[in-house]
Structure formats: C-alpha cells, structure tokens
Amino acid sequence: MPELPEVETTRRGIAPHITGNTVARIVVRNRNLRWPVPRRLGSELGGQVIESVGRRAKYLLLTTGNGTLLLHLGMSGSLRIIDAGAPPAKHDHVDIVFTDGYALRFTDPRRFGSLHWTRRPAMQHRLISALGCEPLDEAFNGDYLHLRSRKRKLAVKQFIMNSHIVVGIGNIYASEALYMAGIHPARAAGNVSRNKYRLLAEVIQEVLNDAIDQGGTTLRDFVNGEGKPGYFSQHLNVYGKAGEPCISCRVPIREIRQGQRSTFYCPKCQK
Ligand SMILES: [Zn+2]
Secondary structure, eight states, X not given: OOOHHHHHHHHHHHHHHHTTOBEEEEEESXXXXXXXXXXXXXXXXXXOBOOEEEEETXXXXXXXXXXXXXXXXXXXXXXXXXXXXSOOOTTEXXXXXXXXXXXXXXXXXXXXXXXXXXXXXXXGSTTTTTOOBOTTSTTOSHHHHHHHHTTOOSXXXXXXXXXXXXXXXXXXXXXXXXXHHTOOTTSBGGGXXXXXXXXXXXXXXXXXXXXXXXXXXXGGGGBTOSSOOOOOOOOOXXXXXXXXXXXXXXXXXXXXXXXXXXXXXXXXXXX
C-alpha cells in the first residue's frame, strides 16, 4: 500500500512534468473507484492550467484556477507520465491528457483510489479539513504530541496512528518508530514523557525522510516506465519479525493485536 513517503515521491516525480501544463481532456475508462469519478471532472478540469502539485496527508492536490483535483492512491494506485497515445492496460482507469501530447495516467488494480473535485480551497474539503499535523512540518514535534496526549488512556501506537493527531503514520512506520524511540506500543499515550515524545517525533521524521530519499532514486520511473513505480521496501527492525531476536538485546520480538492491527515490539527495549 502506498504510504506517505510513496505519495510524496509520486508528487515529486510528476510535478515537474505537469506543472504549468494545460489539460486538454480527461479520459475515464472506469468511473467506479472507491467513490465514483465525478462526471463534471472533464468540463471543470479541461482547458485549465495545473498551477501546482501539492500534498496533504495521502491526497495529491492538483490546483488550477478553477478548482483543485484531490487524488488518493488507495491500496494499489499509481501515477505515471506517458505518451497520450499509449494504449491503456486493464487497470489504467483515468488519463489526464495535456496539450503537449503527454498524459498523467492513473492505474489502480484494486480500485480503492479516488478522484475528487472541489472549487473551494482544498484545505476546506471535507476529506482534508479535520486532518491533524503533517509529520514533516515543523509544527509536528515532541511538545505537540505531549500536549495532545495528556490524560489520554489510548495506547500510544493508536494515538500516533490517529489522523486527527498526525497524518500518514501507517502501521509499519508506527511499530518501527516506537521501537527506535524505546516506547512500549501499549503504553497509555498520556503516560509517555515529554522527552520520549521528542525522541519519537524525531525518529518518525527520520524514518519518513529516509524512505522519501530512497524513493528519490526511482523518480525517473514516473516517466514512460515499463512497469509501475514500485513501493518502497524499507529496512525493518521489528515489523513482521515475531520470534526473531531483537538486533539490540537479542530478546525475541513479540507480536500483539491493537485495534485489529498487528504490532511488533521488543519487550526488553521498549518500556
Ligand atoms: Zn531489544
């Protein structure tokens, strides 16, 4: 599943190729994504210039003078720049064709992705307006996590995966960051110290930035690539490693369930 680093890498991969370009037309081959592709998309986006390619959480924001296209990659979506005449494959559901002869092609085998159109500022859209902090923004730091977690009995892992608090911390990144910060995933969020939250915010930014840097090496794949841009295989210390020795203390890694998701942690290194 594309996580925040893949979405950010996608943004950086496509932005130089479509910013300033004029949309000629939209080709929708399958409207039935997670939500139906809006029928007015062609008339709203056609003829518009892409002014910027932004991101909020895992939404890509293609802003024009007429409104903004919000695009979510879902579970299996990807975007590529192609020659507009390139024949579509089975899961190539939407093309945004530009007047320069290239197109932005949206491919999504599982169809959990979605496209939305809004004429209002994107930050006011119902899918975006209630979202918490961006983890790579300066406003996201240990003091913020400490302040927002006071008196909360929720497990710290579920707290940092709550998108009203901070966006884009997926299940794997949550387990890995808590391991690196030495925090037990089931500890009550309100019972984690300010210093521990400072460390946690730092390692969250570190693992996300590492993944984005790693993805930077794949940016050329966004243009006329043979396959799809791959999702990153990051180095994992605990995730998926139940029973294997902790790389730090050799005690076997444990797996527990939290909110129907698997959590992996070291019972000795994480308190
Ligand atoms: Zn350990």
